[in-house]
Amino acid sequence: xxxxxxxxxxxxxxxxxxxxxxxxxxxxxxxxxxxxxxxxxxxxxxxxxxxxxxxxxxxxxxxxxxxxxxxxxxxxxxxxxxxxxxxxxxxxxxxxxxxxxxxxxxxxxxxxxxxxxxxxxxxxxxxxxxxxxxxxxxxxxxxxxxxxxxxxxxxxxxxxxxxxxxxxxxxxxxxxxxxxxxxxxxxxxxxxxxxxxxxxxxxxxxxxxxxxxxxxxxxxxxxxxxxxxxxxxxxxxxxxxxxxxxxxxxxxxxxxxxxxxxxxxxxxxxxxxxxxxxxxxxxxxxxxxxxxxxxxxxxxxxxxxxxxxxxxxxxxxxxxxxxxxxxxxxxxxxxxxxxxxxxxxxxxxxxxxxxxxxxxxxxxxxxxxxxxxxxxxxxxxxxxxxxxxxxxxxxxxxx
Numbered sequence: 001x002x003x004x005x006x007x008x009x010x011x012x013x014x015x016x017x018x019x020x021x022x023x024x025x026x027x028x029x030x031x032x033x034x035x036x037x038x039x040x041x042x043x044x045x046x047x048x049x050x051x052x053x054x055x056x057x058x059x060x061x062x063x064x065x066x067x068x069x070x071x072x073x074x075x076x077x078x079x080x081x082x083x084x085x086x087x088x089x090x091x092x093x094x095x096x097x098x099x100x101x102x103x104x105x106x107x108x109x110x111x112x113x114x115x116x117x118x119x120x121x122x123x124x125x126x127x128x129x130x131x132x133x134x135x136x137x138x139x140x141x142x143x144x145x146x147x148x149x150x151x152x153x154x155x156x157x158x159x160x161x162x163x164x165x166x167x168x169x170x171x172x173x174x175x176x177x178x179x180x181x182x183x184x185x186x187x188x189x190x191x192x193x194x195x196x197x198x199x200x201x202x203x204x205x206x207x208x209x210x211x212x213x214x215x216x217x218x219x220x221x222x223x224x225x226x227x228x229x230x231x232x233x234x235x236x237x238x239x240x241x242x243x244x245x246x247x248x249x250x251x252x253x254x255x256x257x258x259x260x261x262x263x264x265x266x267x268x269x270x271x272x273x274x275x276x277x278x279x280x281x282x283x284x285x286x287x288x289x290x291x292x293x294x295x296x297x298x299x300x301x302x303x304x305x306x307x308x309x310x311x312x313x314x315x316x317x318x319x320x321x322x323x324x325x326x327x328x329x330x331x332x333x334x335x336x337x338x339x340x341x342x343x344x345x346x347x348x349x350x351x352x353x354x355x356x357x358x359x360x361x362x363x364x365x366x367x368x369x370x371x372x373x374x375x376x377x378x379x380x381x382x383x384x385x386x387x388x389x390x391x392x393x394x395x396x397x398x399x
Contacts, residue, residue: 001127005120006067012117013064015109020057021050027104028053035096040202041087045234063128070131077135079257084132085139086191086255087204088152094129101125143253148180148215153193153250158243159217164309168275169240170210170221176248183213184254186282187362187390190218193250196234205235206392208278208364209254212285218251221309223275258364258390264292266360266386271299271373273345273365274307279390280362281310284317284324293323297354301329301345301365325353345369347376355380363389 001009016023028047032039046052059076066072102122106113143149160172173190175181186209193204207220224240225233243249260268260283268287270280277300287296298318302308308328318324328337329345341349361377363370370389377387 001067001120001123004116005123008117008120009064009067009124012121013061015112016057016061016064019108020061021053023104023108024053024056024060025050026108027056027101030104030107031097031100034100038093038096041089041093041204043205044199044201044203063124067124070128075257077132081132081136081139082255082257083206085136085143085151086189086206086252088252089136091129091133091137094133098122098125098129139255143182146182149182150253153252155248156218156251158245158247158249161243161245164221165311166306167226168221168223168307168309170219171239171243173218173220173249173251174216181215181218182253183215184209184218185256185259186212186286187259187279188254188256188282189279190220190254191252192220192235193252194235194238196238198234203235204252208256208282210278210281212282212289218254221275221278221281256390258362258388260286260362261360261388263360264290264294267295267297267356267358269297269299269354269359269361271345271347271361271363271365273301273369275309276365276369276390276392277310279364283362288317288321288324293321296321296324297359298324298326299329299345299347299350299354300326301331301369303331304333305330327353345373347373351380355382357382359386361387363387364392367391 028042032042042052059080062073062076063070102118102125105121106118109117140151143151155176156173157176158171159174160170162170162172164170189206189208191204191206193202195201196203207222209218210221211217211219222236222239225236256279258279268283270277270284272280280298284296284298287294298314300308300314305311308330314326318326325339327339327341327350329341329343331343333340333342347354355377359382361382363373370391374387374389378384
């Protein structure tokens with residue numbers, strides 16, 4: 001890009017800050033109108049609740065703000081790249097997106113969208129598309145070069161369903177072709193695709209792998225969204241209510257950057273709310289099966305005993321491993337038990353056991369849950385580089 005083009009892009013930063021979501025909402029409406037086949041690729045739930053529009057607006061703004069040195073955005077590029085490859089998004093999709101994004105800028109900005117501005121954004125977008133698609137091709141290459149790896153969608157058989165709580169059921173997924181499956185890093189997720197008659201669309205959803213790598217199957221643990229007709233809950237509810245043993249689902253290979261770090265000497269502190277424990281459970285199981293035995297602190301919060309998934313499994317792990325300690329928070333609890341607390345998760349109540357400059361922290365749960373505990377740890381002088389978190393759905397946190 002020329003210096004003049006970069007200045008034109010940077011001049012749109014105030015507009016993007018104030019009206020970015022207006023632009024991205026228009027963009028998605030336009031793209032789906034002209035390319036309806038892409039509705040099979042994008043999560044309609046995230047469109048309806050505007051998470052996807054917000055995430056794209058933040059990404060476009062961040063790119064404009066760092067147009068002089070986009071390399072600082074690599075952690076975000078890497079995370080988005082994993083999400084894109086899990087959805088089988090390919091280089092040719094970027095041409096479609098680019099066409100509709102530039103057209104949307106022209107249509108939303110009106111007279112402010114001069115030919116020079118549109119030309120600058122076209123060049124900027126192409127550079128970003130080349131960066132993203134190049135990185136994603138590297139991820140695809142890594143997937144196919146791994147034993148048992150694949151790209152695109154692969155059919156898997158549901159061989160077991162295990163009820164873990166009043167709301168959560170685990171699904172054990174084996175490859176229908178009986179071939180080997182790709183390994184994964186504890187904390188990664190799968191994209192699962194099913195046809196939804198309610199929408200007349202194929203729809204993908206991401207689910208964390210909730211078990212340690214085993215070479216035979218993947219396990220996902222899914223929360224039922226009771227009474228929900230929102231697109232967000234349709235796949236989860238279909239898994240609970242319709243899918244039977246022997247049925248097929250399509251999976252993409254494991255993806256994700258929220259993974260257990262290879263620092264065996266450090267204390268691991270896992271902090272989860274509700275279904276957020278699933279990627280952390282894979283990390284925990286992997287640690288207790290490994291040779292290294294770091295101290296492990298498991299902090300979990302949920303409504304009550306009835307919805308507390310994996311309670312018995314965690315009790316067994318704690319009993320068999322002296323290095324594992326649990327702290328459980330219930331909104332309501334009838335009987336007191338050791339290391340059990342009433343109310344939402346409050347790290348200050350267990351500060352002496354979990355706050356350490358020699359620990360790593362893994363947080364997973366709703367956005368507000370992550371923000372609260374991240375800020376608490378930072379206030380306790382924990383190094384930000386030792387705090388890892390994952391927000392389910394399109395990323396909107398900028399911690």
